[in-house]
Amino acid sequence: MKIYSLSGASGTGKSTSALQFAHEHNIPAIIDDGLLIVNGEKVAGTSAKFEKNTLKAVRRAIFEDESHKDEVIQALKNGQVDAILIIGTSDKMTGKIAKRLQLGEIMTYVHVEDVRTEKEIQMARFIREIQGKHVMPVPYRQVEQNFFKRLIQRGKEIFSTNREKIGETTIVRPDFHQQTITIARSVYLDVIKHVVEKNTIVSRLVHLHFSIVSVPRVVIEIQIAAPVSYYIPDAIKQLQQEIADSFQFHFSIGPEEINVKIVGIETTIR
Structure with a gap:
């Protein structure tokens, strides 16, 4: 054998x-x-x-x-x-x-x-x-x-x-596993919102869906800021990376998925 x-x-x-x-x-x-x-x-x-x-x-x-x-x-x-x-x-x-x-x-x-x-x-x-x-x-x-x-x-x-x-x-979940850490769903949401709202290309967070059946998954819909004087794919990748880095820092894990959908463009004053 x-x-x-x-x-x-x-x-x-x-x-x-x-x-x-x-x-x-x-x-x-x-x-x-x-x-x-x-x-x-x-x-x-x-x-x-x-x-x-x-x-x-x-x-x-x-x-x-x-x-x-x-x-x-x-x-x-x-x-x-x-x-x-x-x-x-x-x-x-x-x-x-x-x-x-x-x-x-x-x-x-x-x-x-x-x-x-x-x-x-x-x-x-x-x-x-x-x-x-x-x-x-x-x-x-x-x-x-x-x-x-x-x-x-x-x-x-x-x-x-x-x-x-x-x-x-x-x-x-065995009986002998007594020690678990409870993280409120609102904590995950606050981390995502903080990253999105401070990103310069985002004018507004329209919708946020977060699930954690096993590991974190994030879906966000955003409006981006006008004028669009930047390359959108690179800007979105940077936003995804910022969310992943923030999760890594706070929870020692990056989301399995971070899906970003642009639903509009608007002028905003920051």
């Missing part, structure tokens, strides 16, 4: 990237947070995200419980998989899991920075640290909903480059 390791700090998006990485490298099986996932479906194990505190979650993830470990070992033997990806917070952790599951030595070590951009990692941290959401790389229908009292929702479908569906994710 070919054994791969994917490691990175908590909340950097390893589970989200795992299905795509496994597909690209012809790896049918994934070990993630105590689960054995084969071809995008949960086959055996119990997720560490079901535990009530962090210590128990870590123990679950590294298969310290004998019955849990034996269940996954047997499923691996029955499935006869030829390659597996082990996910953990460090190379040491994935090595420990490989040893516990009697898989042998890890052949290839990959880190989350190798498969995700800095922006994607920042977005993943935002979802984890601000919203307290954790991603499981298994379909919504396979998650035992009674374990989660506060949040469980569909994540997203994962597709290959040729649009073949290779799996799904589910978003949960």
Whole structure:
């Protein structure tokens, strides 16, 4: 069996990237947070995200419980998989899991920075640290909903480059994740309005739509100032960059989308 390791700090998006990485490298099986996932479906194990505190979650993830470990070992033997990806917070952790599951030595070590951009990692941290959401790389229908009292929702479908569906994710908020930061929607809006209103090309902010289902998205409609003695595309790009920089400064994340629509031109006195 070919054994791969994917490691990175908590909340950097390893589970989200795992299905795509496994597909690209012809790896049918994934070990993630105590689960054995084969071809995008949960086959055996119990997720560490079901535990009530962090210590128990870590123990679950590294298969310290004998019955849990034996269940996954047997499923691996029955499935006869030829390659597996082990996910953990460090190379040491994935090595420990490989040893516990009697898989042998890890052949290839990959880190989350190798498969995700800095922006994607920042977005993943935002979802984890601000919203307290954790991603499981298994379909919504396979998650035992009674374990989660506060949040469980569909994540997203994962597709290959040729649009073949290779799996799904589910978003949960485990009981052990108690520390979240609440940022009022009005704070995000105030930041956007401040940037837009101080920009010299903008005469008026006509409409602002802000959504944050998972990560921030911004849609604004503006009237620009006359006379138009500037190159509009460059001016709009500069406005988008100013909004992104302000979000980065205040929230340590840039919006995934910043769409600007010009709806008119008017003369204004500043």
